[in-house]
Amino acid sequence: MPPKNDTFLRALRREPTPYTPLWIMRQAGRYLPEYNATRARAGSFLNLCKSPDFATEVTLQPLARFPLDAAILFSDILTIPDAMGLGLEFAEGEGPRFRHPLRDESDIAKLAAPDPSGSLRYVIDAVAQIRKALAGSVPLIGFSGSPFTLACYMIEGQGGTEFERVKTMLYDRPDLLHRVLAVNAEAVTAYLNAQIAAGAQAVMLFDTWGGALSQAAYLEFSLAYLQRIVQGLAREHEGERVPVIVFTKGGGIWLEHIAGIGCDAVGLDWTVDIGAARRRVGDRVALQGNLDPSVLFASPAVVQREAGKVLAAFGRGHGHVFNLGHGISRHTSPENVAALVEAVHSQSRAQH
């Protein structure tokens, strides 16, 4: 049964909606005091992710504050390599690291896609529990990191690098990188299908690092595997279409390619003009984005003005899910998020 508020799903299908729906990447996050309180009780970020009770609690927090049009599973993009045995850890104040990154050919030969009902069971349980807790109010989005983005972390061992290891492998031993990516694609497909079976009503692929590649390398080492996943996903569940959103940060120059892999929607970072993007690909896919998250550091009046500019750039008609162009910063004031949600809902009614 579709949720009571199905504007998000309708916009992804480019069907009419009374206003432009929105959700916010990383909407359950550190800018919310209630999130920080739950995280403190959980003891660590990983405990938060790995407990379906905690994950459900924080997933619902932003929805209790703001009339957002979708919920997104609270989890981390690195659950899959963790389940592969790479040993995910978060040092305090730093990003994620793997205790056992892929360092040689034998590490890569041993790599295998985890069964989602095994070591990733906690994620699938969280999806089912969140879906139940949402009680048909708004749709639930499942997600995964892209094969290439996962490979970056698996090979580099951490984020924030210049991708020296992964790019050296890409150019010198493409066979090894293709092996990692093939295993990742298989793992992501099974993982997202398990999320869909457990109740996710749309899924999103986050290709955070694909934008670090040359165009030729992007097509061969990132987009080809995104396409493989899109082709392998269950696109219908409980009689409803399950839309797929693909987001490559920094992928604005490759929109035509991304729109061609069979996904329902393309995520845009903030560097692309969404009107230009729509003219390039809007007859094939819906668009999601694309406010610069930094706008939320300004005053509520500026937030309203800048949100209006994104809506105006998209223009009249359907097929736009409003979002930020990247995850919300922890330094954002929740008051500005309230101003954003109000502005998008009220200003967009005139366009629909």
Added chain:
Amino acid sequence: MPPKNDTFLRALRREPTPYTPLWIMRQAGRYLPEYNATRARAGSFLNLCKSPDFATEVTLQPLARFPLDAAILFSDILTIPDAMGLGLEFAEGEGPRFRHPLRDESDIAKLAAPDPSGSLRYVIDAVAQIRKALAGSVPLIGFSGSPFTLACYMIEGQGGTEFERVKTMLYDRPDLLHRVLAVNAEAVTAYLNAQIAAGAQAVMLFDTWGGALSQAAYLEFSLAYLQRIVQGLAREHEGERVPVIVFTKGGGIWLEHIAGIGCDAVGLDWTVDIGAARRRVGDRVALQGNLDPSVLFASPAVVQREAGKVLAAFGRGHGHVFNLGHGISRHTSPENVAALVEAVHSQSRAQH
């Protein structure tokens, strides 16, 4: 008088050349043992920049090793804010920092463009000395950071940030940021004109951080000031055209806009396909780039193959200056640079 090897200048004018000329961003840098030896003698990076003798020595080092088609002034992009009194310093193993970043409105009100013949005299002297030392062999490129990129460092106080301060100012107090940018544009124009008067035969504007902006903000806060500079530059010196190259890292989606500001050439990072870029703007400007610097971590055979792909993507005809899509990494082996130079020169002869 044009230099003996004027292929670089001819390619910027889109005139025939027997092969595709190349130089390498940051070609005088830490991947060269002789550079590290000079730097050790100088005592610090800043001493190296501030001594015309040392700057001349390191500028010539890569030309002694490789048959490159241009020299570029050895300097830092932050000389201008340093001359404005912000106090540039380099902590060991870290990037540049300013002791006195712009923190409030009064700091910004006091800001003034430095006279290049005063506190930037050491750069102008270096240009004259390098030009003389080159003895008409290859052309000398002068350069500056872009007004927006300088403003990022001046306001953030350092690199490597998420641009929180500068973007908050951009959205909340655009008047203040415009004041900083106007002063910077005035300073850069005078600085590059002084470099041209001292012997620079082409100039390049490095907009390292413009790609962090939304399209609308890029046009208003970065490109408009690049255009102001281009319009204010002496485009002829000693009877020769002085070409201007504009490079915005991450600016691939905005190429049509960049090509329209009156510059002679547009620099491309490695994310853009240079053939697609040429179809978009190649009738108006020359193109410079765009090999992924990470290719140089691979074997010489891969370097040759990937260089060939960039040449093939550009295609037959004129108007291409080969370069990396970003500065060369310190972890590059000089042998691979030799392989690159040889590959570009030999493979491109067939295309000309």
